[in-house]
Amino acid sequence: MTSLSTIPHAQVLAELRAIVGDKACIDVAADMQPFTTDYRKLYHGRALAVVLPADTQQVSAVLALCFKHNVPVVPQGGNTSLMGGAVPDAAGNAVVLNLRRMNQVLEIDVVNDTMTLQAGVTLQSARAAAEEAGRLFPLRIGSEGSCQIGGNLSTNAGGTAVLRYGNMRDLTLGIEAVLPDGRIYSSLRGLRKDNTGYDLKQLFIGSEGTLGIITAAVLKLMPLPSATAAAWIAVRDPHAAVELLGEAKRVAGQAVTAFELISGPALTLVLESMPQLSAPLPSAHDWMVLIELTSGGDAEGLDATLMQILEQGMERGLVTDAAIAASIADTRAFWMLREEISDAQTRTGGSIKCDISIPLSKIADFIADASAEVLALAPDARMVIYGHMGDGNVHFNPLRPKDVSAADFLAANYARVSHAVDGLATAQNGSISAEHGIGVAKRDDLLQCKSPVELELMWQVKRALDPKNLLNPAKVLPVPEGMA
Template structure:
């Protein structure tokens, strides 16, 4: 433990102002509110201050000051966590450190195919900068306009192109991070091979700001695809979707960029709330797939490959109908339907959010069994099931029956339904949080799905890097804190 010197809030605030400047130190509760309330408006915390440092050195100085006085620090990027991972608790003794002023793309190296940038760059800005340089940065998630690279790294973000390009972890060559005591770690080297000791960056990626604050990164860039082919496909059932995916991988290999499953109720929800949008297929279906192929080759070849996948699917009775995007506008419209599912649920008062992954060979059975168990608990729930089936990942989100009041439905069902679904996933060697992370919302659920050894190891690492538990406390690691 560090020796704690007591400091009054007044003196601490003075110190913070001296580091980041007056304007970048927010101290009035109402001004802090956007930083202390989470994206889903489920967690309403308080803070001593919100600081907006402009450089790694300022982040380092803030952490050193807080470390010296035992003040908790909550790192924050775009504040788009679905798990309450980026806001402080109600105690009001923490400093929120938001990285949005650190928003410079520092270098794009088109020969090395890398991009070096600060943690506060939004994903959208990062993608745009890469594209301007004739390259693709492939991470693609719904919140790209708000979420920041630092948050993408801290949560190992996934999204709709993981099937082809991997998670954020796979796209990262190096990071810079500030440790709880203010020391700066850097591996901003842009190397694709570097076996010189422990790969320390892996500790900070996906640990949700509990071990260090990521301030910059070197990311991989890819060739911009020259062709894409997109189709909205009605399939017999999730088993047929899995078979179709296997066929697509056989026929198109790594060109299969996205393979999203969409349940009938998920699409219906979007179409009801967006009456001006058209359905992609003339009739309603229980299960659909949105597939995207991309390549650096010619469009005709890719279209032919997509067509042959669909023909195979029809012949084998997997596919019952399909619409191929005839233009970029069509493709965008298909994707818009898919992307809107999330907000459409929010407009209905919110669903019971389960973010499951399972080996692909078991996912169809999982969907059937989990649906059966959920409908036994909540008979008329709308089964909003969708997501990245290509990665074995579905968002399994039961929604209140039409007409039923949202609050009562959620109060009655949230805990029991999510425990049912998560429990089933755990027993099948699946994950209860494929891409959303743990934050505070799923924190204590780790006790149900992780082995004692896994939990012990997590604490061993946490204690080694943050011995006084100051960085994003009470996130990720289940409470109570075990004795060392």
């Protein structure tokens, strides 16, 4: 591995300012703090500078400069990562490259149903631009107001509509990315068929900025739904939820857009954190589901389909109670409860983040087995379990008891609980990261779930594209023995 820069920091800063301008190169520690601390305030680093390029050419020039001088670069979008993947380490020799100034929607093609945009566009802005053009960009996650398209791509974001529309890999037709040495790779073509060799864009999607910095993308757009039906449903247990999902898909087909599992402790946490919100059902339940159907047809027909699903679920003993959204406001209220679970944990502190993906046929047994194992290790933990059951993704997040501090709970339990849950997922042919990425938090856990061949192949790709290991170093890949 090439040694780090030995030239004076002042020289590097002067050259960076010459590229992006004085105001877009920040080197005062207090001003850099928002860029060097992660969303959950668990990871704190230091940086040589934070640069905010205005376009792809400036990104290219910054990376070429850093490559020349052996300066590490940490790419950053909205800094909403839960895995510590978007902040520098404590060494203070890296440049944080934040893309928030690159925030333009470049083109919307309503005939081809595509949208071309820069990586710094927030997800909320992308969805709004598509809707203004009469189209839907279907990626939907709780942090959409601050997360950026580049970050969504670099972590292969999923969210609540993967069941119907897929994740970012499925929604992306082309990207533009800058390589560690400053070269620009561009495939901004809105083609659904292009069989001309390796699909290089897929190397960068999900790589968390370790192979190149995504600066623009061409994304798929969908018809804007004209009808929505939603219900908050109490179910007997996770096994019943799986059966209800099967019934929903049988009755409604592709109209099933979202199917979210919520544990009782998850809902309780939100209601305690935000007392202005109300529970959808009159009594408490151990397990609930939020289902949403969408279509381009009439609302009455979709409402009838939802009623059929609920009636079948009640007849089979799967559903014990339900609240049906009577308006758009009701639907939004249901989603507010679901989407606030993550932030409620952040406000409370002391959550062990396990982002698990399991084959749907095994997910209910996994939840039972993992819950038993965690409670044997941390008997008083609150079992905050929720997520996108429709696509096999569950956020399994044991939370500290109310009478134990976040620091004490995490120090005593994080490593062993995370290891146990990840081990159970791996044993079921699952994944320890469904959509949150690896970052720093899960990096070394790859040693228990990836074979030596898989890890070596990933390192071969990394070495080929980033031979100096300067781009988001020490993220995603466990460091081989002997490498500093």
